Amino acid sequence: MKLPKLFLFLLALSIISCTSNEDKIPFKFGVWTTADAKKSDAEYTKEFKKYKDGGIDEVLINTSTDPKLLQRLVPLATKEGLKVHAWIMAMNRPGDSLALQHPDWYMVSKDGKSCFDNRPYVDYYQWLCPTRKESREHVLALVEELAKVDGIESVHLDYIRFPDIFLPISLLPKYNLVQDVELPQFDFCYCDECTNAFEKIHHKNPRESHNTSIDMEWKNFRLNAIKAVVDDAFQIVHKHNKxxxxxxxxxPEMADHMVRQRWDKWNIDEVYPMIYxxxxxxxxxxxxxxxxxGVTDLEGKKTKINTGIYIPGLKNDKELKEAILQAKENGAVGVTFFDGNALSVSNLKTIKETKASLK
Structure with a gap:
């Protein structure tokens, strides 16, 4: 009878040990950074070492969707002890040479203007339609090329949404705008592909709606179009073990309202909400x-939250530390800073000290 008791004791000890190890999963620190192919390996090694010495664990690198540049940078970052994520501008593809050969791939506003040559807010807003087969397959092909790169942790989607139907409140004066209602020039995608697909399902044309802002089927159609791209990307990157x-x-509710993005419904491993x-x-x-x-909306799901912090928007290092602690205390698995160029010596010192205090 002693053997079963010993077995039960060891089993209980194993369970306690596993629970203890889960509790000790370290809170991680990341940074978004944009690559420049003209920079030397030595310059990148210096940059990556600076991040690592400042308490950073991972870098999310925008290589303008260039897998060869990513292949070059991964071993440099890894050597300095950093994990690498391949950051891609997904539905917003400014200057995409292949896409630009196909004007019909682009989103169209409610007032009939295409992002191909009439861009909302800023010149780099060139949004591809998530419904049209050719444009979505183009984006997914880019995702797959990045997913094939050895040594990366993830493909990191950005601009995986529609253009801003509502801008953040502090940005409105910059564009001399008042957005109390949904304005047609910022409401997308009314291209033929989208409206025909919607009409086939719901037997109505959103172009003829008196008030599309309260047409839930039309909003959900667009939310689901983005979800479909994300869900396909999930299958692709997991095929490559990323x-x-x-x-x-x-x-989620805010993303839904502002940019037609309902990320708590997606098949995705981790989201980095930009809580600026x-x-x-x-x-x-x-x-x-x-x-x-976000944590509450993801309850019961495997998706984790990594809080994005905007460095230029902080008044001082005291606020930086408080932002990190606010994220951790409310359920995030890490924080990521925008962006690498904005991190001062003082910021990195604060990050390192705060990280040490969490152990």
Whole structure:
């Protein structure tokens, strides 16, 4: 009878040990950075070493969807002890040489203007339609080329949404805008492919709707179009034994309202909500609030939350530390900073000290 008791004791000890190890999963620190092929390997080694010495664990690198440049940078970052994610601008593809040969691939606004040559807000807003077979397959092919690169942790989707139907409140004066209602020039995608597909399902044309802002079927059609791209990307990157992550708007209901993005419905491993409090005229505690909203909406799902922090929007290092703590205390598995160029020596010192205090 002693053997079963010993077995049960060892089993209980094993369970406690596993639980203890799960509790000790380290809170991670990342940074978004944009690559420049003209920079030397020595310059990149110096940059990556700076991040690592400052407490950073991972880099999310925008190589303008160039897998060869990514292949060059991965071993340099890995050698310095950093994990690498392949950051891609997904539906917004400014200057995409292949896409530009196909004007019909681009989103169209409610007032009939195409992102191909009439871009909302800024010149780099050139959004591809997520419904049209050719444009979505183009984006997914780019995702797959990045997923094939050895040594990366994930393909990291950015701009995986529609153009902003509502801008963050602090940006409105910059564009001399008032957005109390959905304005037609910022409402996408009314291309033939989308409206025909919608009409086939729902037997109505959104172009003829008196008030599309309260047409839930039309909004859900567009939310689901983005979800379909994400879900396909998830299958592709997992085929290559990588994860899928994404930069998203602060929390699902807000993302739904502002950019037709409902990320709590996606098949995805980890989301990085850009909780840039200064964009919304919010205080630092809003970082905790928005993080918790996302964590709550993802309850019961495997998707993790990594809180994005906007360095230029912080007043000082005290706010930086508070933002990190707000994210951790409200359920994030890490924080990621935008962007590498904005991190000062003082910022990195604060990050390193805060990281040490969490152990």
């Amino acid at each position: 994860q899928l992550t994404a930069a998203v708007f602060p929390y 409090n200064s964009f919304y005229d919010e205080e630092i505690d809003w970082v905790g609030y928005a993080t918790k909203q």
